[in-house]
Structure formats: C-alpha cells, structure tokens
Amino acid sequence: MSKPGPGTRKKAPATLNEAAGRTRGFSLRSLVPDARFLIPALVSAALFAIAFPPFPFVIPAFFCLTPLAVAIARLVDSGGSPRAAAGMGFWFGLLGYACNLYWIAIALSLYTKLAILGYVASLIWLAPFVALFAAALFTLRRSTRWPMAILLPAAWVSLELTLNYLSDLSFPWLPLGLSMARIPLLAQIAEVSGVRGVSFWIAATNGLLADAWLMRAERRSVLIRGAAIAGMVAFVALYGMWRMSAITLRDIAPIAVVQPNIPQEEKWQEDNRDRIVGILSQQTRALMTESDAQLIVWPEVALPGFLSEHPEWRDTLNALSAIDRTPILFGVLDIIYRTREDYSYFNAAMLADSSGSVDGQPAYHKEFLVPIVERVPFVNPEWFKSLKYFGGYGRGVDQPPYSLPFGKFGVLICYESIYPQLSREYRKAGADLLVNITNDAWFGKSIAPYQHESHLVLRAIENRVGIVRSANTGISEYVDPLGRVHGATPLFTREARTWVAQTTDAQTPYVLAGDWLGTASVLGTLIGLVLARRRGLPKTE
Numbered sequence: 001m002s003k004p005g006p007g008t009r010k011k012a013p014a015t016l017n018e019a020a021g022r023t024r025g026f027s028l029r030s031l032v033p034d035a036r037f038l039i040p041a042l043v044s045a046a047l048f049a050i051a052f053p054p055f056p057f058v059i060p061a062f063f064c065l066t067p068l069a070v071a072i073a074r075l076v077d078s079g080g081s082p083r084a085a086a087g088m089g090f091w092f093g094l095l096g097y098a099c100n101l102y103w104i105a106i107a108l109s110l111y112t113k114l115a116i117l118g119y120v121a122s123l124i125w126l127a128p129f130v131a132l133f134a135a136a137l138f139t140l141r142r143s144t145r146w147p148m149a150i151l152l153p154a155a156w157v158s159l160e161l162t163l164n165y166l167s168d169l170s171f172p173w174l175p176l177g178l179s180m181a182r183i184p185l186l187a188q189i190a191e192v193s194g195v196r197g198v199s200f201w202i203a204a205t206n207g208l209l210a211d212a213w214l215m216r217a218e219r220r221s222v223l224i225r226g227a228a229i230a231g232m233v234a235f236v237a238l239y240g241m242w243r244m245s246a247i248t249l250r251d252i253a254p255i256a257v258v259q260p261n262i263p264q265e266e267k268w269q270e271d272n273r274d275r276i277v278g279i280l281s282q283q284t285r286a287l288m289t290e291s292d293a294q295l296i297v298w299p300e301v302a303l304p305g306f307l308s309e310h311p312e313w314r315d316t317l318n319a320l321s322a323i324d325r326t327p328i329l330f331g332v333l334d335i336i337y338r339t340r341e342d343y344s345y346f347n348a349a350m351l352a353d354s355s356g357s358v359d360g361q362p363a364y365h366k367e368f369l370v371p372i373v374e375r376v377p378f379v380n381p382e383w384f385k386s387l388k389y390f391g392g393y394g395r396g397v398d399q400p401p402y403s404l405p406f407g408k409f410g411v412l413i414c415y416e417s418i419y420p421q422l423s424r425e426y427r428k429a430g431a432d433l434l435v436n437i438t439n440d441a442w443f444g445k446s447i448a449p450y451q452h453e454s455h456l457v458l459r460a461i462e463n464r465v466g467i468v469r470s471a472n473t474g475i476s477e478y479v480d481p482l483g484r485v486h487g488a489t490p491l492f493t494r495e496a497r498t499w500v501a502q503t504t505d506a507q508t509p510y511v512l513a514g515d516w517l518g519t520a521s522v523l524g525t526l527i528g529l530v531l532a533r534r535r536g537l538p539k540t541e
Helices: 014-019 035-049 066-077 082-100 103-108 115-144 148-164 176-180 195-214 219-246 270-290 311-324 414-418 420-428 448-463 509-513 516-535
Strands: 250-259 295-297 328-337 343-352 402-404 407-413 433-438 466-471 477-479 495-503
Touching (some): 035 082, 066 082, 066 195, 082 115, 103 115, 103 448, 115 148, 115 516, 148 195, 148 516, 176 448, 195 448, 195 516, 250 270, 250 433, 270 311, 270 495, 295 433, 311 328, 311 343, 328 433, 343 407, 407 414, 414 448, 420 509, 433 448, 448 466, 466 495, 477 495
Parallel strands (some): 250 295, 250 466, 295 328, 407 433, 433 466
Antiparallel strands (some): 250 495, 328 343, 402 407, 466 477
C-alpha cells in the first residue's frame, strides 16, 4: 500500500481533532496548536526575523514560510480545522513581528511611558491578520488540493496588500520583497509589478520547497520542483542583468543633503533651537562653497517648530540664499487657520526658492501619518490639540510635485517611503526625482533605520527614478534608478553630501498599471474562499 500523498485525507485521531480546535465557540486555547504544528510556526518566525536588512543573509526569506506551509498542508491532510491553522499563523505573526518591530517600544518611549503597551498593541493588531492568512491558506488547500507553490504566494501577497490599505492603521513595513533590497539585481522585476512581484516570487519559492518536502518520497517530483526554483532564480537574475544594462540613466542635477545629527531628546527643547539652526546654516554654507548643488535638502522637521512663529528662520533662509541662490527644501511644522480657534497643524516640507522666499510654492503636508504618534486612528484630531505635537496632525491631500529648473520632484516625509502608491502617483504626475526627508533619531541604535531606508531601493526600481534621502541622524544616501545605493552615511554622525541625481525616460509597467499582481492575488484568494464556502466543508468521520 502506498503512503498517502498531500492530496489524501485520512481520519484524524480524537486528540488531534481536539488540538485542531474542534469545539464550539472561541477560546484562547484554540490559538495554541498542537506542538507538531506550533514548532514549525516558531521556526518560520525565527527565519522571518532575520530575513530583512540589516541582516545580510537573504536566504532565510526563501525558507521562512516553508515550515508554516508544510504544517498547514499536514493539518489539512489530518482533518484539522481553519481555527488551528489560524493559531499557527497567529503565533508566527506575533513572534516574527515581535523580533522585527521591537524598536516600536524604543520609539514610543520618547513620547509616552506606555511605550511597551504600544508595542504590544502593534503586535496584537498585526498577528490576527497573519492568522487570517493562515486560515485562508488552509481553506484553499483543503478545497482545491492545489500545490502550495500556487496557493502560498497568492495568499501571502493578499496579506501584504491588505496591510497596505488599512486606512489609519495601515503598516506595510515588511513585505517579503524588501529582503532583496541589498541585492538590486534580484529586485529589478519590481518595475513590472511593484514590490508585490518580488514578494510573489519569494513566496512561490517557499511554496515549491514546501511541496518538495511533502513529496520527498517521490524523487521525480522533488527534482521537478527543484528545477522550477532554479529556473525562477535564473529568470529573475537574467532579467535583472538585462534591465540594469539596458536602461539609460539621465543626469538631472547635483543634489546635496544635510545630516545635522540632532539627538531626539534635544530636538524639541526650546533652548536648543538657535543652536540647531546654527548647525544647519554652517553645514549649508559649506555645501554652497564646495559644491554646485541645484537643491539642498534638510531633514524632516529640521526647523523644530512652526515657521509662522519664528520670523528669524525666514531671515536665515534669505541669508543663505544670498550666497549662491540655491533653493533649500526643509522639514518644518505648518499650521493653517480657518478661524482663530479652528486650525490644523501638519508635519510639512517647504521649499525656499533661489531668493530665500517660501511663499512661491505651497507647503507639502505629510499624507501618511504614523499611527498614535502623529494621528490617533479613527478619531477626530481636534481632540488632541492640547497635546502639542502628538496625535492630532492634519493629513495632506492630492499634492503635486515641486518644480525647479532641473525638473519636478516629489517629497516623501519619513515613512511615506514604505507606501508604493505615493511614489507612483508622483511619477505619474511627471516627477523626475523623489526626495525623502526623515528623522530616524527616535529609532535609536536599532534595526529600524536600516529597514526604513531599504524601502527606497524598491521605490527607485518600481518608478525608475533616483531618490535622495536626508535623515537627521542617518541614514542619508542616494539611490539611483537601478536601485543601487550610493554614499550611505553612518548613523549618528554629522554629514553633508552631494550627488548627481539621475532619472530615466522609462514608463514602467508598475507606473502604468499599478499594483495589478497584488490586486489579482486578492481577487483570486477571495474567489477561492467563496467557492470553498459554496461547496461546503468536507466532512470528517
């Protein structure tokens, strides 16, 4: 008698049924799977924890979902339930994100003594979405008996897209495709379908490995899947080599950045404002003397306050512009009054033109706000006006790129760089360059600055534009349209750099069609779940 294959379902013992959660109603116990299923979830979480920058390993990304996928397939074959699969997904998500996002507790500690609670709340928010992913994967596997090589990438990319569009609580921080940021050769396919295409390929590889393991007694099947993995890697690498040699880069202009290195605990102290402006002015004067930059970029909230309350800051900008008429893009806070008592304030960027005036073009107001810190989700920001700089920021809407003689450029403030759709909208509006200003000081000496910076590699490839980054304490850098990083600065150093920014004339499929692969994955997953529901769940004896 032959051994049961992946598509064969056998009667499950009562103990396994109990572990799989065959009870009426919900209980915390249902989130704790049998050890045979919990351990693979923990292994997947450990691999997920080291799959992203700054870890240089890369390989774990291609394995991190495999133990979880194998366990879910076995749960299907054993007659388990979606609830047990959700339990595995919950623990994978909880521990995987816990390792990667520990810096949230560090960042929030600068604002509230409840930082640990904020960190835990973030994990409790994210883990259930991973649980739903696992339950959906289980249901699709049970209904279709299709290979994990097909089901896993569709379900995973659906999860990524969902986390990208959760309104005030969206948080697309760790797409699988981000793991390729250190090897841009393997990320060039992002121009076709965005970061989701890279994630889809990596998840498909995980699925093929899971199928190979489940069918390891059948040598021919294992060899076929191994050949498919090698073929995909070869295709992605050859595509990357071709595109990196075929795309013509066009110089735009020298762009300079200032990294003043102001500690977070000093940034908002009123007594330090003159010193901060002095540091920025000194670095800028040196740049104007040493380089031929056509734009100088200061970081997020480089001027720590409202420009309207500090006329002396305008005087400083005028004095700097008189040196060689170089425009300065700088971060600051902005406020708009509707009446004396009715106003909104914004995390903003302003452009001081060649005369030092900031009145020629409107301020850019940050659109994607950090949950809790900048805007408390789903509540009226007016409630938080008494808490200065916390929870009540206004949100910018439909803002065009800036225009200068060398071309158009779009502004990304802080973690707006992790949202592919904003960079795409700039490119569609004619931007030749993207400028990311940020203050990563509040991340401390954690892995967060490296994770944050890595997203720009994908944005550059997706849109085939150069990206200049100015960070208060680092990492400042230039990313060219091929995703190659130039001149990345160390953390917590005072730096000033100039690069000749480049662009291309390419209109990528991603810019033209958007996140089509992510949308197709969501639609395919939903259709599969609806059909599974209509067919009814298989009965077990």
